[in-house]
Amino acid sequence: MTTRHPADRGGPRPGKFDLLAEKASNFTSSPAFFGLCLLVVAGVVAVHFADVSLKWKIFAGECMTAVTLMLLALLKNSELRSERALQRKLDAIAAALLESQEGEPGKAHEDLKAAIRMEEET
Numbered sequence: 001m002t003t004r005h006p007a008d009r010g011g012p013r014p015g016k017f018d019l020l021a022e023k024a025s026n027f028t029s030s031p032a033f034f035g036l037c038l039l040v041v042a043g044v045v046a047v048h049f050a051d052v053s054l055k056w057k058i059f060a061g062e063c064m065t066a067v068t069l070m071l072l073a074l075l076k077n078s079e080l081r082s083e084r085a086l087q088r089k090l091d092a093i094a095a096a097l098l099e100s101q102e103g104e105p106g107k108a109h110e111d112l113k114a115a116i117r118m119e120e121e122t
Contacts, residue, residue: 018077018081022078024074025078028071028074040064040067044064095111
C-alpha cells in the first residue's frame with residue numbers, strides 16, 4: 001500500500017487500481033449507472049416502506065453507505081490523476097516557452113510533446 005500521488009506510482013504505465021478506477025469512472029458517468037442508482041434507491045425506499053424487519057432496513061442503509069464510500073475513493077483517485085496530468089502539461093508549456101525565449105528548442109519541447117500525449121495514456 002502506498003500513499004504517494006496516483007500519477008507518481010509505478011512509472012509511465014498506470015497500475016491495476018488506476019485502470020480499475022478509470023473503468024469505474026467511465027461506467028459511473030454513464031446513463032446505465034444512473035439507472036442502476038435509481039433502482040437501488042427505489043429498492044431501499046421499498047425496503048423502508050415495506051413491512052420488513054429492522055435488520056433488513058439497517059442492511060439496506062449499510063449497503064448504500066458502502067457504495068457511497070467506494071464511489072468517493074474512485075472519484076478522488078480520478079481527480080488526483082487529472083490534477084497531476086494538468087499540472088505536468090502546464091509545467092511543460094512553461095518550460096517550452098522559457099526555452100524558446102532562450103534559444104533552440106530542446107528537452108522542454110520533448111517534454112511538452114510527451115505531456116500533450118499524456119492525456120491519451122491517463
